Amino acid sequence: MLMSTANTVSLSGMEEISMLFNSRRRAILVNTFEEERFLEDLKSLIEVKRYEAYTWSITAGLRDLISGDVAVKNLYDPIRLMNHIAEYDKQAVFVLKDFHDIWTNYQAKRALRDILETKQNVYKPLLLISPYTNIPTELEKLITVVEYELPTxxxxxxxxxxxxxxxxxxxxxxxxxxxxxxxxxxxxxxxxxxxxxxxxxxxxxxxxxxxxxxxxxxxxxxxxxGLLEYVTKLGRMEDVGGMDIFKEWLEDAKYAFEPEARKYNIDPVKGAIAVGVPGTGKSLIAKSLAHLWNLPLLKMSMSNIMDSRVGQSEKNIDRALKLAESVAPCVLWIDEIEKGLAGVASSDRSDSGTLSRVVQSLLTWLSDKEAPVFVIATANDITKLPPELTRAGRFDEIFFVSLPHQKEREEILKIHLQKRGYKIVYESSGPDEFTTYQIEGLAVEMKNFTGAEIEQVIAEAGRRAYAEFRKGLRETHYITEEDILEQVEQMVPFAVRNADLVRQLRSWAKTSAKCASSEEHKFLHGSSKEDNDHESLSIDFDEDDLILGE
The missing domain is CATH 1.20.930 (Transcription Elongation Factor S-II; Chain A)
Known part of the structure; x- marks a missing residue:
């Protein structure tokens, strides 16, 4: 049975302008890139209210909104325009184009302010059309901003x-x-x-x-x-090895993200953070999520948001988030979020608080957003993130993406071999086939490898095999088990080179995150053999493995 929902009122841009006309608001800045579409909609409102209406630009002068005829000849100067509006004795709407460029002139700004602060007997609202909302400080309290939204x-x-x-x-x-x-x-x-x-x-x-x-x-x-990237090369969940808990959560979250869920009073999902070792598939699952949900994927890099010009970084984050909302429903991927937000604690001393204000804008948006934008943030080191970003209400879950375990490494090996045309069989009978027994043995040898490192081993083995085939050193170009093992021996995994980081992440994840993989969950919290063998939460390699080159 459907449950009743509370009625909420959300006014469109034109409805808000009509309401402001009724309340006799004298200056309205209409934030839009679509002048012509806005003017067409405005004509309908003007005809209903039976107002006179005129448009003005520095090139076309003053014209009648409905007929397009010239209202006053040669009225191109903004100061003369202000004088004309002040002296006009009939109720009329004046639509001013590109005034955001003109009010940088101190005389035009003063003339506009005089009109807005002088008592009038006749209602003559001014509509300022602009793609920006950079209102001069002197005029901020006199002008109301209305967003004229893109097509619904x-x-x-x-x-x-x-x-x-x-x-x-x-x-x-x-x-x-x-x-x-x-x-x-x-x-x-x-x-x-x-x-x-x-x-x-x-x-x-x-x-x-x-x-x-x-x-x-x-x-x-x-x-x-220049603020967001529209990602067109998406992944597929079938190509994501391991992470069964995370994948199942995303599949279920899709139902709560759909508008139908609101009829049942189901809260929409907001987003998730994926934290873990580099190369473990965090970016791939973000791309695969967009494909699974059949939604656009926007990527935000904090380096594109931060700007050395005063006030620009704050404007950039606001524009980027509004852009994401305009594209909704969509997935917003904030990649390596900790790099962009590192240093927020010292922001007041290092950059006059710019980063702090950017973070605050992001935090407020994450808490208050109503548009269907699912945010997936990826991070390699969550300890560098401000704690307020990860508190309840900003993201629905924090997932720890760890090194793949034995069964997951086998799954990843199969994925990358099958993508290159190889078959996985029980008994091999051809050069383009690998047996499940071979896959199991290779996965054992790739202990502590990330998914990206496993892919790199397969790719390099293929290139080496093909090179030897072209040189006439072998009969076929197919990869053999020996080719793969040779590349495994030559690679030093990230986890070996950064053992302390992996230990720290696992120690943090045990009490602060949900494991993306059931294998990792058993390792950290369960009583599996692997867990018993590694009580200290260290990564699963022998101490001798740390002595590189011996």
Whole structure:
């Protein structure tokens, strides 16, 4: 049985402007990149309220909003415009374009302030259209900011359906199922003009709507900001070895992330942190999550957020988070988050508190966000993160991604061999086959290897085998068990080179995180043989292995 939910009111940008008109607000800054779409929507509101309305720009002068006719000839100067508005004796709306560039002029800023602070007998609201909200300090208390949102998901679907109808009328194919859903996700976050243009371009070029072209356009839209990266090369959960607990949690979390769950009063999932040794698959599972949920993946690097200019870092984090919300539903991947936030404790002394303010903006957003943005943060060393970032309410879970254990190493070996065309069989009868017994033996030899190191061993063994084949030193290019073992002997694993770090991470994880793998959970908390053999939480190698080269 469905449960009742509390009613919440969320006003659109135009609804908020209408409400502000009713309350006689005198100056409204409309934050948008879509001037034309906003003006079209504004025309409908103006006609309902029966206001006079004019638009002004430094190139077009003052024009009637509805007819487009020139209202006053040669009125290009902003100071003269302010005088005209002050003397105008009828109720009217004045829409000013690009005034964020003009109020840097002290005279124009003073003239605008005089209008807003002078008592008026006739209501003459000013609408300032701008893609930025850098309001001068003197005017901050006089201007109300309204976000004119990008096309909603419903509006995106409406545009897509229009193009689909066009294709059907000409007997051309239309997208369906998972592909259609992915196209909708890719179009969300674009302006109406961008949506129309990319759909027309795809149809004109291919006689159908091609997902790859939509994604490529979306990638360009995101890249222009310089703050986020739109990740197009996703992974697959089938290629993630081990991490069975984490994978099962993500599969279940998908249901709570869907809008349908709100009907049952189910709280939406917010995100997760994956912490562990480098090369253990944290990045791969972030990419695979987006593929599993069929959602866009945005990647945030804190180095792109931080800026040496005063106040710019704070603006960057706000813009990046708003951009993620505009693309929602989506997955936001914050990679190696500890590197970007290291030093927050000394921020007041080292950078005048800039990093502290950036972190505070991120923390507030993580706690308060309502948009369906699932955040997955990856870290190699969680001890460098500010403790407030990991408190309850910011992320749903903290997962410890450790070194793969025996069965997981076998699974990872199979994945990378099968990706290269090899078969895993019980009894080998060909050069492109490995037996399960061989896989088990190789996994034993790769004790303490990360998933990335296992992949590197297989890749290098393949390159060496192929080189010898081309030189005529062997009959086939196929990898043999001996090729793999040779590469294993030549590699010194990260865990051996950084044994103390692995011990520290495991010691921390035992009381502070959920294990991503059931094998690691048994190792840390259970009574398995492996656990009994390593009571000190050290990684599973002999002490002699630390004496490299002997």
């Amino acid at each position: 998901r419903e509006q995106v679907i409406e545009e897509l359906e229009g193009m689909e109808a066009f294709l059907r009328n000409r007997g051309l194919p239309v997208p369906e199922g998972r592909e259609r859903e992915a196209i909708i996700h890719a179009l969300v976050g674009m302006t109406k003009t961008e949506i129309v243009n990319v759909l027309k371009k795809s149809v004109a070029k291919n006689k159908k709507i091609v997902l790859e072209e939509i994604v490529a356009e979306k990638e360009q839209v995101i890249r222009k900001t």
